[in-house]
Amino acid sequence: MKTILPVLLCLMALASCNPDSQECYVPKTVTAQIGFTIIDTIFAKDQLGRDSIYVSVRDTPLNYPSMLSLDNDTVIRFMGVYKGTQLPVMFNPETDSIRYRFQPDSTQQIFDTVTLHYDHNYHFISNACGYTYYYNINRVKITHHLLDSARIATPSVTQSAQDKHVILYFID
């Protein structure tokens, strides 16, 4: 019994080192990833002299692109890196759509507006993190100053960090 008591006391001491509340190690706010793709069309003639069209579609790096939220009391601006090929955006769960001013190149004052329509639902992450919102993108609308078109690649916006949710297409 003399040896058991110290063991028990040590275990209690170890147990008491653990905090009562847990730390949350995952982001509580989910973001949608907007990717940039260029459609490069080359008109040429082939070896037989026929007119040919070569279409090349590829991810395109942009020069410090940015997204600025519109219509909300709080303005959130997402700044991309040099040669960034994608940007995150957040949703407002109190509305069913959100508008962003998209600037593809920080050196040019040319903007497009991207409007995302979505619905949302609650999702339990863990006891440490609580709840967050998951979103489902229904529709994307854009202006066409620099952008050609937009496509919803992955409608479901969750905590997955791998997905590109919306692709914006430029035409070279």
Place this chain on the structure above:
Amino acid sequence: MSIRHILLLTSLCTAMGLQAAAQEQKTDTLTTVKDTLKAPAIAKDSTATVKDSTAVGKKKRAPFERQFRLGVDIYRPIASLAYRNRYGLELMADYTFREDKYLVLEAGYGGGNIDYDYLKYNTKNTFIKLGIDVSMFDKLDNKDWDIIFVGFRYGLGIGQRGPATFTVTNPFGGATEDETPARNYWAHWGEITAGMRFELLPRFFAGWNVRAKFFLNANTFDGAVAPNYIAGYGTGDKSTSFDFNFYCAYSIRWYK
């Protein structure tokens, strides 16, 4: 439950099965030798000889002292002093169905609560576990009941998580508070355990278990509030759990 967990459980079961088979073979050999030695003495009585050969056919085991032990986990109440948001009581009973093997039944109840700014709820459940412990070492003598063992368990818990109120923040400012209704749940899991039991005083034992537990239906809580504590298992939002118990137990014995 991952493939690694299944392999681990399977290999443990296989190892225990092999050990059981080896033990059985050993016992049979001893019985046969005993019968051969007795044979000249009873050769005159043909009926007795027939009886003995039947006994060999049925693989009759040598009688040994049986033990039934009942214990209570005293670590759980002590741990609840450190972990204020969980409580529980666990009892165990085991029975020596072979000299080195124990059939184990564990049962208990418990609960937990979460009282964070962003999440609040209560939960409670009862559980039962069934399994086997296998002693790692042979007895020194008939009075040696101290064991170091490995074992496995299958656990089943039934409980209820009360209504949960939660707050979700909006990145554009403000927060929304909402509630999700109460929910009944059942959980089942597998365990690999190891530990010791020492007879401190005649018939009074103390000993501990360490346990690795594998949630078999962890996806039952996908997207919904997972109980912060499932008595018998551990944290409900994790698919593996590690635990410790310290038992005080009393045993009764009889010869059979």
